[in-house]
Amino acid sequence: MPGLQGRQLLDAYRAMVRIRLFEERVRDRVNANDIPGVCHEYIGQEAVAVGVCTALRESDVITSTHRGHGHVIAKGGATNRMMAELYGRVDGYNRGKGGSMHIADVSLGIYGANGIVGAGLPIAAGAAWTSKRKGTGVVAVPFFGDGASNQGVVHETMNMAAIFKLPMVFVCENNLYAISASFREMSSVEHVHTRAAAYGMHGEAVDGMDVEAVHEAASRLVERARRGDGPSLLECKTYRLVGHFTAEQALGLSYRPKEEVAEWTKRDPLLVGEASLLRQGVASAEDLEQVRAEVAAEIDAATEFAQASAWPPFDEALAHMYADATAARPMRGW
Amino acid sequence: MPGLQGRQLLDAYRAMVRIRLFEERVRDRVNANDIPGVCHEYIGQEAVAVGVCTALRESDVITSTHRGHGHVIAKGGATNRMMAELYGRVDGYNRGKGGSMHIADVSLGIYGANGIVGAGLPIAAGAAWTSKRKGTGVVAVPFFGDGASNQGVVHETMNMAAIFKLPMVFVCENNLYAISASFREMSSVEHVHTRAAAYGMHGEAVDGMDVEAVHEAASRLVERARRGDGPSLLECKTYRLVGHFTAEQALGLSYRPKEEVAEWTKRDPLLVGEASLLRQGVASAEDLEQVRAEVAAEIDAATEFAQASAWPPFDEALAHMYADATAARPMRGW
Amino acid sequence: MRQLRYAQAINEGLRQLMADDPDIFVVGEDIRHSLRGLTRGLAAEFGHDRVVDMPISEAAFTGLATGAAMSGMRPVVEYQIGALGFVAFDQLVDQAMKLPYMTGGQCTVPVTYIFPASGFRSGLAGQHSDQLYPYLMHAGMKVVIPSNAGDAKGLLVAAIRSDDPVAYFAPAALLAARGPVPEDLVEVPLGKGAVVREGSSVTVIAVGHLVAETLRVAADLEAEGISLHVYDPRTLLPLDLEGLEAAVRKTGRVVVFDDSNLICGFAGEVAALIAEHWFDALKGPVKRIGRATVPVPFSPFLDKAIVPTGETLKQVVLSMAHSASLGAVA
Amino acid sequence: MRQLRYAQAINEGLRQLMADDPDIFVVGEDIRHSLRGLTRGLAAEFGHDRVVDMPISEAAFTGLATGAAMSGMRPVVEYQIGALGFVAFDQLVDQAMKLPYMTGGQCTVPVTYIFPASGFRSGLAGQHSDQLYPYLMHAGMKVVIPSNAGDAKGLLVAAIRSDDPVAYFAPAALLAARGPVPEDLVEVPLGKGAVVREGSSVTVIAVGHLVAETLRVAADLEAEGISLHVYDPRTLLPLDLEGLEAAVRKTGRVVVFDDSNLICGFAGEVAALIAEHWFDALKGPVKRIGRATVPVPFSPFLDKAIVPTGETLKQVVLSMAHSASLGAVA
Ligand SMILES: Cc1ncc(C[n+]2csc(CCOP(=O)(O)OP(=O)(O)O)c2C)c(N)n1
């Protein structure tokens, strides 16, 4: 399996930058009360989403998590429609009805971010089921966190995927924390991937800060699934370089040693990616600067697009509940 | 850890016979429409309940399953109060309100049979929690089936028990089937006990048709838990020698090869136990016959006790819903 | 028309629908051997890829159905007991029911969930007797509960063809009941109730197996000069508001007769609707009969105080008659 | 009396109760660092054995609380979001709620479940905004939802001291609200409602954060000659039937104002009760206001069509006034 080469590597870098700048913008806009609610930033984990999604076809399916922006961007989501969704506007992917935690582009195989930890896994298994029955070759990839690995439905889905040999790659992003709870305290084992053995499934770990390594591992496992050799579990060792969510700074939580954050910051996936591009001579420092500038312009445009987008029509509030003409029950009467 | 010796071995045999004859009587009475509903017979698995419970103290806690009569008897439950419960009478353990699937004697540490597969595990963990906090030395033992091993809450509880080092022994009765579904088809691994590794927990398998072997293994693991060395998983390889429940014959299901049933029938735990008693010279054939006769008389008496017992008072129908004077809402009005 | 048992009608409907549409498949527990009888013969006919026994992992196979539905299949999930919906609850009310809305209409989730509804079967006790529908209705899920064999088939067709998640409740007490059933796939549309008996004294809105109970009571009460107007909503959500209103206005005296827990149950929903919207039509209070809000006790002796029967209905109607001289009205 | 914020009142109540009774411990997620503020400082004071962060395994830690309660502890479970009750649903409604009854009274399950109730906080969207109480009430679980800081402490005391499972709902919109709170552990008994404003035109039965909304609306309407009688049930189950009846009879015109989904929700239960039992007191239909039965949309613009506010109440009361010349009555 050849790794990311030349142009691909630069594209992967661009995708990571896109995620980073998108998230930084989102954080600013949330803190300015311009975007409602809270968002869970993907900052620090860019190499995982990009490494995995560069191993996928457009028709492949992913399910995402509460920390979903990175997955959506990596799978090809348009930043302007994403931003409009976060602003709750009609041009958003979900017409403003989903927001950060439910953002989806089903046409791109993105079956949605999910507010319930672990809940996306069986849904991905369903897409894999369809693939297997219809012989479409689609592979389904649920992303989930280290914290999610202790949810019951994760266990159930892995067993099910294994016995039916579903074309899936379970991607665990072990960023060492579930909000303030450290993986070390909350898990009875040191690694998530070793639990694959409990399902007779292949499992392995990869450096989640290195997009090339993630891509290589994901490609192997995706191809394996596509060939009909069944599911596997890929644990990406990563770190979120920021708080759990945009509100964390205000809360003043402190549960991670400063040294730990500093240590991982040195391995920022963007730095790792840049170093590799330069080392391999794929791009010059100026090229990288240009990528960043182009993406920054894209994010500016996305933000303007979102801000200029209209609110969803008021009478859409009750729409989309049912596929047919059934009326959703309003606040009073019917 | 010394195994069952002399008198203890004979007592264990008596307990197994008690379960067997109780279950045979129950099946007759269900089929005669004397006992309402259906029951899940423990026939064939006697060595598990007895082997495990002889390793426990009265203050230790068990949670049981839909197939619970054996556990209750082995933990010291009185057959007459059990039978009265199955008859729905006021002298039943649950005053007729629980029936087979919810039979409990909380004072004996029996936290109840359970109609929901896997649901007893976290409840047992709660008893273990109390033990640990209060330093009572109590060990909690949830029984569960091979089918249950694929439930999410089982995974969650094992992880939790492991991280908090709860004094527990998880006892899986792998009887190869969950109703008509074979373990081989429904599990992604060949053995349940190997999943213990997914929790950094000790796991082992034992011949579940041999009460001495089960007792020996259970004693080791219970002592380990009592010492504060944490939970473990004991998989008992066993077989139900009858259908899933009393209604099965009428349904005419056939999902198990005749040869398989015949093979396991040769390893009927009562036969294995008798052979050992005779071989070790602990009891003569006459002694065993006497045990069986005494137990038969006990079951007769239990049945008479149950049949003679009154219905629960009608106004108890709404009682026991709340611990205080709060009235449960009736069928109409309040 | 030829007569079939209720369970046979479901079985025939499933078979014909599966033959029609290769995207339909059924998942559940022990459905290949058809422990509950609804899938009898289907595994042999359609293969183990379309009649699939799952591990005891209800949350996961419910979610699997959602994902399969989103990607083009039309899954049917059979739950062996009602309470399995509790184990899969998040996947039902927080995932399957919400994804179409939350994605702004990007997807549909055409899944049919077949639940046993309890009623009149003693000995199932506390954890095998719950009626799940009020829980699902509160989340907005479409719910049908056919009261006879013909509707059992016709509503199954509508449920499976619907592009929404639909919960289909088959009361245990009815599975063996016979009735006329069309040979073909004739849909009974969702959201259409039925007047099953014309009457003039009191309107009884009866659900599932209680429809037949109500007809028995109606026959008894006829002798006493009380004439029951009996309405079967068939679909509990969406409700047939026109049909319901007409049934209420027919007599102005209403009893809602349902076997789910009374508190925040179906009877309360209907009673509240009536009290708000057709208050002018009411000649007296809307009476509710539901299940007592306790786990169903095992002892069949206690059952009678918990699970409503025709006897409960009779008492309520007679007490209404007493206070309003209904006999005279009729 | 000194004033505290609602969240502080809960925090203080927890601290004092834990100091009193070593059997009380709290489990949940991120409660050592007290993400939600309710357990602030408690881990430092009582140690990590009594303020325990659990893995993301809600079904298991809910069950753990049940078993711990059965064996002599008095656990408190904090759910970070309401929807976690869906994931733990079987352990809540089918285990904890049923074991005392099914065992014929052999055990009690004294667990308090602290749930966030949503309301007035935009941006939480579809899966973080549900009100769980109608689901739990349908199963018969005791439910409290304090509407002010004083009740927040007093009802917490009653809930934790109760030998039954009690679900305690703390509306997000109220956590920062200040009010008088007794220094000591003064219990507000379960099952006692409160008249929070005397009035003569229309009775509003308001729940949780909507009580304060109602008082604001009442002040507005006073100017138009409409006088609202405002009743706060405080405990949703068991209901204070005497208090409720008196509130209904006070005006004979009733609006139930609640923020749970309308279908099979709390407002319907109350409306049905009233229509059945105090029909004679009614001068007109019982009006229900609840949440629209859809997932809460993310866009704050759409929110207003889904989640009831004082504005919704005002419109309903004004329309009643219009049709009944309430202004004149008042
Ligand atoms: C079932 C469930 N439990 C709890 C929560 C609240 N919650 C949201 S994110 C989160 C932490 C998740 O940790 P992890 O899976 O490691 O993902 P990460 O946030 O690190 O990306 C928690 C506890 C939830 N949304 N769903």
Ligand SMILES: Cc1ncc(C[n+]2csc(CCOP(=O)(O)OP(=O)(O)O)c2C)c(N)n1
């Ligand atoms: C959560 C749940 N799913 C399904 C059922 C229906 N059911 C009852 S017993 C059973 C099989 C259980 O198999 P196993 O755990 O191996 O126990 P065994 O019957 O073999 O003793 C099933 C599927 C249930 N009661 N609970």
Ligand SMILES: [Mg+2]
């Ligand atoms: Mg994490």
Ligand SMILES: [Mg+2]
């Ligand atoms: Mg088994």
